[in-house]
Amino acid sequence: MGDAVIIVGAGQAGLTVAEALRADGWQDEIVIYGAEKHAPYHRPPLSKGYLLGDTPAAQLTIRGPDLFDKKRIEFCAGRPVRAIDPTSLRIELDDGSRRAYCSLVLATGSRPRELAVEGARLDRVVSLRTLEDSATIGTQLQKAENVVVIGGGFIGLEVAAAARKKGCSVIVLEAMDRLLARVASPAISDFFARLHSDHGARIIFNAKVSRLVGEAGVVRTVETADGQSFPADLVVVGVGAVANDELARHAGLACDRGVVVDDCSRSSDPSIFAAGDCTARRLADGALSRLESVQNAVEQAKSAAAALTGRERPFRAAPWFWSDQHGVKLQMAGSSANADQAALRGSLADKNFSLFYLRSGKLIGVDTINRPGDHMLARKLLDHGLSPTIEEVSDEHFDLKSLLATGVPA
Known part of the structure; x- marks a missing residue:
């Protein structure tokens, strides 16, 4: 048991670590624990094709049971890890059982940032991260008349585009003075503002949401600090993501808005590595980089696998990203x-x-x-x-x- 590499997280990063280890010649046990009940699946279509019903769920699966068997990877779906004991090199699972590792890889991803206002937990106030989230939003878009999207980032805008395609009235409330302000240039922000406006969405900048008002437990209205009120049958919250680094923090690893890793995905514990959305990568100038993309997950995972097999494969490629809207x-x-x-x-x-x-x-x-x-x-x-x-x-x-x-x- 002690010769196992245990991977916590069954997304793109976790899967890539396992496959890269086998490709690099790792012969001992590889175990993946996933909190979700699904096999690893592609997340980008959740706000695009799958949300619209154009991409069936079967096409989202990255790898199925046959591949895990062929590559001798033990995949445990629906098994959240509750704690890490770095001293004894063991993890504790949700049922209290424990398992030893020789090396551990954290690929726990991120979760949507919560909207910290009154009414945020009303029914039909949703965020998008999982396959179930996307299915829920897709179903509700079929019957919603007024959709309010809180946040003009990529997820919010992709959902807004899908909602307009379904014929919903769409309002995008952005707290800053332009769309995509944290990641795009003003010229790109202006381009997408025009694109969404041309397709019938109403975009309101400098909109500070003050509360959500419901009726019988279901959201009905979104109110902003300047006194405006917007009717809503569905509210989609896209105000950023938070790294799932709690396991690492409780285990004493260095964390700063994510598990702090170097270019080779090594954490502050020599036996623990991390990859994907849960990480904050230390750059050469000392700054921390938080990237949430498929490329980042894959490249960090390959770096982690290389380091686990005694090689250096630092992740230094230029970051890249894509989005499809209208x-x-x-x-x-x-x-x-x-x-x-x-x-x-x-x-x-x-x-x-x-x-x-x-x-x-x-x-x-x-x-x-x-x-x-x-x-x-x-x-x-x-x-x-x-x-x-x-x-x-x-x-x-x-x-x-x-x-x-x-x-x-x-």
Whole structure:
């Protein structure tokens, strides 16, 4: 038993650790404990295709029982882990039983941040994280007339787009002065504000929700601090996520808005690793990075598996992310934060463009709308430290791919 690698969490990160360990030659036991009753499944469609009924549940499954048997991975669904004892190298399960490990990987993910106002626990006030959450929202969209979305981030906007497609009246209440303010440039924020407005949603900025009012235990109205009141048959709360790091905290691991890990997914305990949404990665400059994406989960998981088998595979690739809303695909690589120059390729009016962001002459991020080729190129440029000049980006006739041929970092 003591030779087992135990993985707590059966999402993308947990599954990837297990598969990467086997690919790297790990021969001893691998055990995955998942709190949910499902096999590992894809989460991005929960706010898109699955929510709309376009993607069946069977297509969400990443790996089924046959693969676990073939790769000798013990998968235990519906078995939450209650505690970790780093001294004895044991975990305690929800039924009080204990199991020993040689190494432990935390892939516990995150949960929606709760709305801290009166009425937040009324019926038909929902958040989106699990397959059950998505199914519930999808069912309620079929009969809701007025949908209020609290939060103009990716989840909120994707649900808003789905609700409009179902014919619901949609109001998006955003506490800040623009959409996607924490992750996107003002130009991208403005683009999506116009997109949602053009599709019939009403967006209200600087909206501080003060309380939710119900009738017979069911939400009926959303009120804001400035005295406005909005009718609601369904309220979807998308105000951020909180890392599930309680197990780590109680075990004495270093945590700061997540389990603190290095580039190789090592925690402050030499026998414990962490990957995915539950982590906060320490960067070279000492800052902490909290990323919530499939890429982050997969790359950190591969780094953890490598470290477990005695190799160094630091996660240093540029972050990337995508979102689908109203038939528009946004793909982001790197970051636009702190850019001092930006250049446009393509046409905003045609919903086909790329925005390149530079700081001190160095490429730091690229956002693309319906330009997957530019997105893939951007990732390569960022990963190789290659930068076009602002003049080269602005010139549609300049072949940015030629920079890859030179291989000389800017």
